[in-house]
Amino acid sequence: MSEKLNINQWAEEDRPREKMATLGAEALSSAELLAILIGSGSTKESAVDLMKRILADCNNSLNTLGKKSIHDLCQYNGVGDAKAITILAACELGKRRQMETPEERPDLGTATRIYNHMHPVMQDLDVEEFWVLLLNQQYRLIKKLRIARGGITATTVDIRLIIREAVLCNATQLVACHNHPSGGITPSKQDDELTISIMNACKLMDIHFADHVIITDGHYYSYHEQGKC
Incomplete structure (x- = not known):
């Protein structure tokens, strides 16, 4: 079996950071966005593949992912406390953004x-x-x-x-x-x-x-x- 490529060996346009820089955040999947945050995967899978697997276990729901504990996430090979905390911090930020009221745009017509x-x-x-x-x-x-x-x-x-x-x-x-x-x-x-x-x-x-x-x-x-x- 051929050796699995890590992210640094991917075509540049497929690497999450480069893809976001050229195409914008909306072009990335949730797994790719989270992979940018955790930085690396394990010896067996890339950060993107790791996050795809974790999200698949959450029915591809960020809401379900956000309900996981640090302990839950640390059960995955390649995820330690630091990565687990980073993932949950990202979910918490998303939740807080939803809770914020839109910034007021005053009417300055006069x-x-x-x-x-x-x-x-x-x-x-x-x-x-x-x-x-x-x-x-x-x-x-x-x-x-x-x-x-x-x-x-x-x-x-x-x-x-x-x-x-x-x-x-x-x-x-x-x-x-x-x-x-x-x-x-x-x-x-x-x-x-x-x-x-x-x-x-x-x-x-x-x-x-x-x-x-x-x-x-x-x-x-x-x-x-x-x-x-």
């Missing part, structure tokens, strides 16, 4: 909602910060990120970074937001120039530039409400 969302972030700042809010078609927040800190102008804000992040997040709408520590809400010439630059970049990528909101303590200025975007 300047007032944008202000209420960002004011707590900016209210105590003594320097200007420039943020972008990346939204889906329903104005729900996908991601927010700080782009610049300090003097905010069209030359200090990396517009290419903004557009790249929007594309990576599949955002269809974008909101710009920055604070005026001085308390004045009137936009400066630099604010206007920056708004136009971002708006033009968004048009090129077919991203809707929804608003640019300037935030102070208790007040805001909205380019959208003023008909300027």
Whole structure:
């Protein structure tokens, strides 16, 4: 009988880690995902084959696997305390993820909602910060990120970074937001120039530039409400 190949001798595209790196986690079976965690099998079988055998004894149910004890798993050749604990820890994480409520994606479809969302972030700042809010078609927040800190102008804000992040997040709408520590809400010439630059970049990528909101303590200025975007 020919000698059984270990995982390192498999074709690269079949190795669990390489397969996940190129195709994504969803392309792997449960046995392959667990094999990545335990790292190795035994002298007689690979980590993938070991996990296939364990899962088969659990009727291929992760729920059943999660109910096993450390002692139960240690009955398999190639599984010691460390691997058993790793397997059960993975099952516990899966259970906890199911129990979590989905992360809230606030509706930021109006300047007032944008202000209420960002004011707590900016209210105590003594320097200007420039943020972008990346939204889906329903104005729900996908991601927010700080782009610049300090003097905010069209030359200090990396517009290419903004557009790249929007594309990576599949955002269809974008909101710009920055604070005026001085308390004045009137936009400066630099604010206007920056708004136009971002708006033009968004048009090129077919991203809707929804608003640019300037935030102070208790007040805001909205380019959208003023008909300027």
